[in-house]
Amino acid sequence: MENSDIPVVVIGGGPAGLTAAYELQKRSSDHRPIVFEASDMVGGIARTESHNGYRFDIGGHRFFTKVQEVEDMWHEVMGDDFITVPRQSRIYYKEKFFDYPLKLFNALINIGPYEAARIVVSYIKWQVRPYRDEQSFEEWVINRFGGRLYMHFFRSYTEKVWGIPPTEIRADWAAQRIKNLSLFKAVWNALSGANDTASLIEEFQYPRLGPGMMWEKVRDDVREKGGDVVMQSEVVGVNLDGNRVTSIDVKHWTDDGAPATTETVEAEHFINSMAIKDLIHAFNPPPPPEVIAAAERLKYRDFLIVTLVLDHADPFPDNWIYIHSPKVKVGRIQNFRAWSPEMLPNPDTASIGMEYFCQKGDGLWNMSDEELRALASKELEELALAKASDVIDAAIIRQPKAYPVYDGEYKEALDTIEAWLRTLENFQTVGRNGLHRYNNQDHSMLSAMLAARNVLGEEHDVWNVNVERSYHEEFEVSKKPATAKMVAAE
Template sequence: MNKVDPSKVVVIGGGPAGLTAAYELLKRSDRHKPVVFEAGRLVGGISRTETNNGYRFDIGGHRFFTKVPEVESMWHEVLGDDFITVPRLSRIYYRGKFFDYPLKLINALINIGPYESTRILLSYFKWQVRPYRKEENFEEWVINRFGGRLYMHFFRSYTKKVWGISPREIRADWAAQRIKNLSLFKAVWNALSGANDTASLIEEFKYPRLGPGMMWERTADIVRQKGGEVHLRSEVVRVNRAGSRVTSIEVKHWFEDGREPVIEHVEGEHFVNSMALRDLIHAFDPPPPPEVIAAADKLKYRDFLIVTLVLDHPDPFKDNWIYIHEPDVKVGRIQNFRAWSREMLPDQDTASIGMEYFCQQDDGLWSMSDADLRELASRELEHLGLARASDVIDAAVIRQPKAYPVYDSEYRAALDVIEEWIDSLENFQTAGRNGLHRYNNQDHSMLSAMYAARNILGEKLDVWNVNVERSYHEEFEVPRKDDAEAGATPSLAAE
């Protein structure tokens, strides 16, 4: 009896979604062969781990915790004993002082003072009596739950720093997705009672000992060992279709030695995408209808860069990360990579600090030279009183385009148009954060990819609404001991 040839499943993107789709297919079927094409030189997407002179660092911090059993299972299947347990500590730096996060009442009162604390409470009660009747944007959503005064201190300027637009331009559904059911009353109650039943404010989490990229490097190895393929420096530049069926892709392969890139034509039976929707729509040949292209052009993204600084002495602070609400510096968040894992540093007598900046590709920050960014980050670290600029002995800069999908006033209607058209394709699915234009955490990106893989095998699962029907972002529920841990990005920062 002849063995059935495996059908080729083309996977666009080698981040958490793309690699999870390939892993899930190989786990559940011996007939399908996934072939993954990743444009970058590393797998993992925004969850990759970069290195510089032996120092390892995240592209933003990535904690590993979830309420999704199949995601939890995959993590441990892939990494096993290479997970470590990390205590969680983060604070907010504002007006020259550190505020504990989550809120601790005495600390907050001392830092902000009794007069301003009273004004915050009065503002809160005012907005409880006369709230916005219809919450259309982020500002209205937050004020209804925290009052205008606290919003002014801890939400308005920082949210604009992260997203680059006024909080009035960010849709309320972003806040509802990221910080569901959060309120000032709940935060104060937690501070007074010592309770912490907010899922994303867990006191410890799992983390790969060599950074999150370790998870995806290992996953790529497993995919290859089981007969799949993972190609790096391989950019998908065209998606060919015949009517409602995708037939092939064109891949541009780049070479380290400077040779001219080569274009490869790759056919497949099924296709799973995780590249950004705006780029995807423009890659189709023939193009989608004009209204779909117009919708894609309305999708916006926030870009990101990190300046990693090596200091000539151990950690200047003990936190995993600090949110910088100070308006007179550009840095938005600061990571301390030893607080994630000691193995991220080759020299324990030094410190590895990640200065994170939220920006756009066409702005001044993005286009600054690496030398100028090192000087800026060193100067701001000193301005914040965390270390002297002269303590910096090495630095590296990583730029990440399209790090975060933006939930502005146009995105939802545009996404509905795109979703309807993509769903009309017979053998094509899209998954992941940018593949769905949804601000998912890593585990929900993985789950959307698992759904896409299972749909190829005959199931009918809704990939688009993974983190709606199985959401847990910042829910105030106490998980049972036998539940997997829940989580989301803390506060209003981007992950």
């Protein structure tokens, strides 16, 4: 295909960046996307890594959405390479496994009738006298589940995931992630079999070779249609002339150890998906001092996964298990065959992902690969899931800036940054880190679709994708092309 006339630079080759490029080519033959990805793999945190034939996620990525455009794109790209996966997950707490979603008799047996009664009394108390102005995660959860259940199932796990007390996490995060669920509804669902809570779906779709398969296909499609996806190319500068971005500076890395080269790339439009904190520091000339100061206040939670190969088949049937026990550092455990059998080259082995939430530079992050393998193997045995001696191989992946943090400072800081970025005429930012929002894959993609349509002359507000107090799967997009109104799908 002949190259188009209007270049559009896309920063980042994750779900948001590649979706923007795909959407541009789908809707216009006059625009040519040029995607720059700093690493050697596409997909961002939704990529699929591999080690000795074993494929694994950077955390599990379910493909489920109520956003029709996203659903359509998934099927356009994947075709018959989607499989339907039954969901099975549990919570490990006080040396017992609780089914999740809740199953009443399993929960009663594990927690005991006395403590169950105390949970109910606590729930009633907080229904009668709730927090009137819920600002923190703790207040939001207690209002819906009671203080006793919060103490058991929310407090310790939340601290493990975020590394800060739940009182310092804004209610926005809880409202976005676990909307439409309460103790009453959880018990009713367990008794009736009903389930209208989007995060607790019973099955989901999944690429047979992992989520990275999706983004590798999109990369190939963009290239086949005349666009570029340039790997190992880090955007280090965003050059401004007044309120317009004129070009970016790109540092190209090589595998052979040769010095990196830098080039300046001009374009008519720019779509960003790199972390806002890094983006603000890349502008030349710099933004106003208050914008730079606001960027410094944004925080992230980092992540690493230790994937262990065992000498026998799956030690548990779950897709994943949440580990609430404070006795171990692991936060969540994946069983990759339960996602897709094709993730493993040998059916007589198991591939188990031990996920750790951490901060870049802390004790966990700085452990050697050998130390992390030993720690994960020991904790797998402490949880009575397998013996440390069963481990025959391991792979470790460290992922910085995995989750934007919703602390007490983030909203004011983000508002300051957003106000300044809105003044730029031909520059948009999308995706989880590009908007500093804990979006899942589908809404990161949606923000990118809307940005691509804006390039083509429509008027959508990408900042308002998934900002209301509503869970990410509770939206549908209006079909009117010139609006970006999000309609609750209750």
